[in-house]
Amino acid sequence: MRVRLSKCSISDAEVNAVSIVMKAEYLGMGSKVLEFEELIKKYIDTSMEVVCVNTGTSALELALSALDIGIGDEVLVPSLTYVGTFQAISATGATPVACEIDESNFFLSIADARSKITSNTKAIMPVHYASASEGMSDVYALASEFGLRVIEDAAQAFGCMRDGKKIGSNGDILCFSFDGIKNITCGEGGAILTKDPKVTQRLKDGRLLGILKDSEKRYAGARSWDFDVHHQGFRFHMSNINAAIGIVQLSRIEEFKLKRQRIAKNYIEAFSEIQELAPLELNYDHIIPHIFVIKANHRDRLREHLINNNIECGLHYKPNHMLTKYNNGVQLPVTEYCYGMAITLPCHVDITDCEQQFVIERVREFYLG
Ligand SMILES: *Cc1c(COP(=O)(O)O)cnc(C)c1O
Numbered sequence: 325m326r327v328r329l330s331k332c333s334i335s336d337a338e339v340n341a342v343s344i345v346m347k348a349e350y351l352g353m354g355s356k357v358l359e360f361e362e363l364i365k366k367y368i369d370t371s372m373e374v375v376c377v378n379t380g381t382s383a384l385e386l387a388l389s390a391l392d393i394g395i396g397d398e399v400l401v402p403s404l405t406y407v408g409t410f411q412a413i414s415a416t417g418a419t420p421v422a423c424e425i426d427e428s429n430f431f432l433s434i435a436d437a438r439s440k441i442t443s444n445t446k447a448i449m450p451v452h453y454a455s456a457s458e459g460m461s462d463v464y465a466l467a468s469e470f471g472l473r474v475i476e477d478a479a480q481a482f483g484c485m486r487d488g489k490k491i492g493s494n495g496d497i498l499c500f501s502f503d504g505i506k507n508i509t510c511g512e513g514g515a516i517l518t519k520d521p522k523v524t525q526r527l528k529d530g531r532l533l534g535i536l537k538d539s540e541k542r543y544a545g546a547r548s549w550d551f552d553v554h555h556q557g558f559r560f561h562m563s564n565i566n567a568a569i570g571i572v573q574l575s576r577i578e579e580f581k582l583k584r585q586r587i588a589k590n591y592i593e594a595f596s597e598i599q600e601l602a603p604l605e606l607n608y609d610h611i612i613p614h615i616f617v618i619k620a621n622h623r624d625r626l627r628e629h630l631i632n633n634n635i636e637c638g639l640h641y642k643p644n645h646m647l648t649k650y651n652n653g654v655q656l657p658v659t660e661y662c663y664g665m666a667i668t669l670p671c672h673v674d675i676t677d678c679e680q681q682f683v684i685e686r687v688r689e690f691y692l693g
Contacts, residue, residue: 329636330505333673341568356564358543360571368492372517373524377531380479380501382560383514384412387475387497390526393418397446402432403643403659405451409477410644422645424658428605434462447473452481455611480614482507483577492517507612508573510566533557581612583673588613594684598691615640616671623667626690633686638668
């Protein structure tokens with residue numbers, strides 16, 4: 325038996341939805357994408373506009389570009405995130421400024437972010453680490469104090485709640501990912517949400533090479549022949565095939581939520597008497613955990629023990645300031661300490677009780693003998 329760390333859950337309904345799109349022979353961006361955007365808006369119950377794109381990383385890059393953030397600008401971002409967050413910033417020519425996290429929940433340290441604000445700082449990109457975002461209101465307070473834009477990397481947070489509202493019901497700009505292992509998948513995909521009408525139009529045009537109003541034409545099944553372009557654009561739009569997968573996944577999200585929450589709670593309960601393990605302080609009733617991360621003494625030996633037992637585990641994430649491209653000599657002791665302690669245990673919708681029990685027993689035997 326090999327226990328997988330993460331994977332998507334695909335039923336016959338997703339397979340059928342894709343084959344309907346294939347048979348209709350309109351594979352690119354068309355009415356399925358519009359339908360998916362409207363369903364997301366309804367699900368989140370938001371007045372924000374929804375713009376779907378091909379990946380979560382493109383969502384972040386396109387959002388920055390729609391704000392005209394680029395060369396000479398700085399964006400504050402936690403170092404402990406997927407490299408896509410950093411690459412999206414550097415792709416625009418802007419500089420990602422690596423910040424510390426809080427040890428309790430691995431969310432951006434507001435104090436450290438504040439200390440790194442300069443006259444070049446244009447935006448903050450907080451990360452919904454392990455799907456959680458307690459502390460986001462402090463980010464918005466800091467942003468309004470210094471006149472900064474906020475682009476939330478909510479790649480892991482689709483379907484989550486904070487303060488009684490769904491993530492995406494409010495905020496400046498938010499980016500979700502629907503890649504193969506996220507809370508819902510499109511195969512690959514992403515979405516950007518914003519209330520700002522100017523930004524919305526820049527995003528809609530920007531995902532289709534900057535061609536003015538091309539999104540609107542494609543939704544009506546038409547194409548642009550005589551057109552104009554004002555800004556740098558990208559080929560970042562979503563296809564009907566990917567949207568069709570996402571529409572079915574969205575209809576299953578309640579099932580996904582309950583399963584992922586139960587997995588996290590099972591781990592926490594089973595490890596409660598192990599002094600050498602400390603779960604992150606996250607509210608698993610409010611989030612849909614994309615990853616289950618725990619702080620572990622003797623992390624590397626635990627990891628080896630699990631791998632030897634055919635259990636996949638993860639390291640989320642190698643801090644970006646430790647990568648050659650982004651290493652400018654900065655030291656982030658809290659981030660480096662947390663990185664050395666954190667281990668990610670298997671968490672996905674199709675994990676069986678028997679598989680999770682196996683993981684739990686192997687961890688317990690490691691610490692308790
Ligand atoms: C998955 C992820 C991304 C990138 O999303 P893709 O759709 O894979 O490009 C960015 N940031 C975080 C925190 C993620 O987990």
